[in-house]
């Protein structure tokens with residue numbers, strides 16, 4: 001029998017549901033949450049045939065190489081705090097990758113993990129409301145671990161732990177480290193229900209800090225210097241005329257001036 005790679009992952013005694021092949025773990029997690037799956041349920045897949053990315057994009061998810069998971073959370077806090085969970089997860093993944101591989105890892109605001117200016121992990125967070133309170137949150141994470149070749153269209157912008165180090169990594173150990181880091185970071189987040197206590201740490205991971213970024217807004221793009229996040233997880237950008245802008249995640253894109261980052 002094929003060994004499922006996550007088999008020994010310890011996740012604080014919580015549910016782990018595994019699919020050999022599925023469309024999208026985010027879709028599965030949303031269905032399971034509707035059916036009553038408890039807080040902390042982790043949905044893991046070996047392969048996704050319809051992986052979802054942010055902004056309606058797809059997420060390539062070949063079999064047996066990478067990590068694809070979605071976590072169901074049922075937080076008690078107000079709905080406006082939920083988008084910050086994506087930043088919390090980004091920190092946890094960045095820390096786990098650095099710990100396991102020693103690679104110089106960074107976060108491109110709000111939640112792309114990058115190594116050598118290329119994306120190694122993406123996070124898609126989705127939430128449902130029930131009478132204006134959070135019903136559940138699904139945090140979906142794709143980490144490129146042992147993938148050796150990427151399709152032409154993303155070759156310039158995507159990478160994996162293997163591509164950056166020439167080594168094969170245990171997906172189980174990496175997933176375990178992500179879970180341990182997230183448990184600790186989530187606990188810290190709950191103390192204030194915002195990024196107050198995590199902000200300094202997050203800003204240290206941020207590749208955009210004090211660098212020039214282009215903010216792509218529906219009302220017009222502008223260039224400025226990013227100065228890290230505030231306690232709400234918003235990016236502070238100083239325009240060329242000195243005016244400070246507060247950039248909300250999800251509403252705009254931020255591009256580095258050189259290359260992908």
Ligand code: BTN
Nearest residue numbers: 024051052053054122123140142
């Ligand atoms: C992004 O566009 O950067 C977000 C990508 C998120 C991909 C992960 S893989 C596991 C989970 N299931 C999905 O369908 N998407 C997320």
